[in-house]
Amino acid sequence: MTNEDVNNDLRLSPKDMKELGYRVIDMIVEHMESLQDKPIAKKTDFQILEKLRNESIPEHGNCHTHLLDQFESDILPNLTHADHPRFFGYIPGPNNFISIMADTLVSGLNIFSGASSMGPGVTNIELVTIDWLRQIYDFPEEAGGLFVSGGSMANLTGLAVARHIKLLDQTENTVIYTSDQTHLTIIRGLGILGFKSKQIKIIPTDKQFRIALPRLQQEVKKDRAEGKIPFCVIANAGTTNSGAIDPLQQIGEFCEKEGLWFHVDGAYGAPALLSEKSKSLLKGIELADSLVLDPHKWLFQPYEIGCVLVRDRKYLKDTFRITPDCLRDICKIEQEINFSEYGIQVTRSFRALKLWMSMKYFGIQTFQNAITTGITLAEFAEKKLRESSCWEIVTPAQIGIVTFRYIQLNYDTGTIDRLNEQIISEIIKEGYALLSSTVLDGKVVLRMCTINPRTTQNDIEKTILRLEKYGVELSKS
Ligand SMILES: Cc1ncc(COP(=O)(O)O)c(C=O)c1O
Known part of the structure; x- marks a missing residue:
């Protein structure tokens, strides 16, 4: 895997630069195009992480294709995609390709x-x-x-x-x-x-x-x-x-x-x-x-x-x-x-x-529309949650965030807190969607942040159905 072509002036040949660059662009485009159908994150591979953590200082250069192969095999599978349309946790990061290219230019021309x-x-x-x-x-x-x-x-x-x-x-x-x-x-x-x-x-x-x-x-x-x-x-x-x-x-x-x-x-x-x-x-x-x-x-x-x-x-x-x-x-x-x-x-x-x-x-109108989409999606999520008696809306949808909690009438607050935490763990483990929890008024609540304009109503509906399924199963166990 070592690279005999490494120069002391840290230059690559135009051929290698293009090969590397085109493959990077291909990876980004493939990522953006297929994200909707992929899990948000795969199961963490601790062996790979351990291997990465213990790598020794590279004495000699590596071939550029090897670097990207390693990125694809060791780093990419352990990523949680904040730009995924079903990433509803924390604050999603729905970026755009034009800005990715701008960043590439900025670092390319330093x-x-x-x-x-x-x-x-x-x-x-x-x-x-x-x-x-x-x-x-x-x-x-x-x-x-x-x-x-x-x-x-x-x-x-x-x-x-x-x-x-x-x-x-x-x-x-x-x-x-x-x-x-x-x-x-x-x-x-x-x-x-x-x-x-x-x-x-x-x-x-x-x-x-x-x-x-x-x-x-x-x-x-x-x-x-x-x-x-x-x-x-x-x-x-x-x-x-x-x-x-x-x-x-x-x-x-x-x-x-x-x-x-x-x-x-x-x-x-x-x-x-x-x-x-x-x-x-x-x-x-x-x-x-x-x-x-x-x-x-x-x-x-x-x-x-x-x-x-x-x-x-x-x-x-x-x-x-x-x-x-x-x-x-x-x-x-x-x-x-x-x-x-x-x-x-x-x-x-x-x-x-x-x-x-x-x-x-x-254009600013597209940004306006994309932001309105995020706000409307949270309202849609609230509407869907209200259709089932399992859910208590803690804060109604406001500017792209709705918070809610799975409830069981005969449970005390502490048990309901734990139940909601377990629901989060299950949904993350499954990898279909990601939500995070927070604490409001001393209670653990689930939180859905819907600012990705590529999220669909179907993504929201299916996520809520899964959350509910976990709620039902966990409260039986
Ligand atoms: C309201 C608010 N303020 C500040 C921050 C910190 O911003 P950053 O994570 O970009 O440093 C966040 C991040 O989520 C935020 O939501």
Whole structure:
């Protein structure tokens, strides 16, 4: 299997490059075309995993065909496909081929997107794509943003801006408010930014899992009276658990009145603004000082691309600008936008290309329709679940997520929790579809997230029938 043709300059012959490239493209196309008929994941082969884990350093080169053979035999079968139409767990990753090709170009040409002088067209594409998002979310003209690796980094970046602009990085005695449904990556990010857990006030949610506004207002008042410095409210535009959207308009107005920074985590739900079905639910998102969205979720992009928008693009530069001596030649013109000065990363890839190309290829209307499809599919799932008395709907379908629970009248809550956990294990073991569970109000619930526009009603119906079959069988055993 060793490769005698390996050169010390790490080059491949054009023939080998093409052979490798065509086979990779063939694999991707085959994957996309056959996914619907394949299981979501095969049974994990622990022997293969063990073999991979213990491979020694390759002393000599391997033939390129061997690498792809090994990928096909050892890695591919152990993958769980988040882009599968019956992947309903966590947040699905329904990407698109145009963006895959854009990513290939970006890495093929190794495009650096940190300094305008290295590729003014590159900077302009990031600027215009950010500006499209700015327009969609109705942010003011001076607003700006940047693309980062995903939602966690986008929230961290937005909150670092908040800390700098509002507090000049002095965090002592300050308080941040957010709900008990907020994604834990945000809490982790706040820790990284130097906030202690006692400075993060977790506000309970109402019956719809939206932050309890009166409680938020009371806590801010109380903290001020105690001499603390309320500083920021983090609201959810679509929680991961249930798709709940906090009352953004009221929170935005409250923050404005109280002089608080208003950060919105729309990593899951912000794209729902593009659908006429849910647009009104996100009213008030435009009031955010910083807004996070995550194109690698519901804007159909391959991993990794997250985005943060801030009300004034100069906030980013004020927070992050450094000009190391070694970059003085490429970052010397003040008016030029150098994205390495706008965020945490200096060497950064050209993430904007995939979103830009796919928005141009499909057009915004196609994105709107695809998002509406996801919302409608969750409503369809809810309708099907309601047809059977086995299921309790815990949260009705909202922006692509429905949560529910298999119930048995004579069982206590703990037993029902375990039953639902077992249903998840069974469906995952079978490999036909994948769902994940979460905890709402202290109860284990099943959660179906239906944002893949390639999912069919038939996929949903068959999945629910299987879940029910497992519920019936397990409650007999
Ligand atoms: C609401 C919300 N915020 C933040 C995140 C973190 O985003 P990422 O996984 O892209 O880092 C997620 C991920 O699921 C999310 O759903």
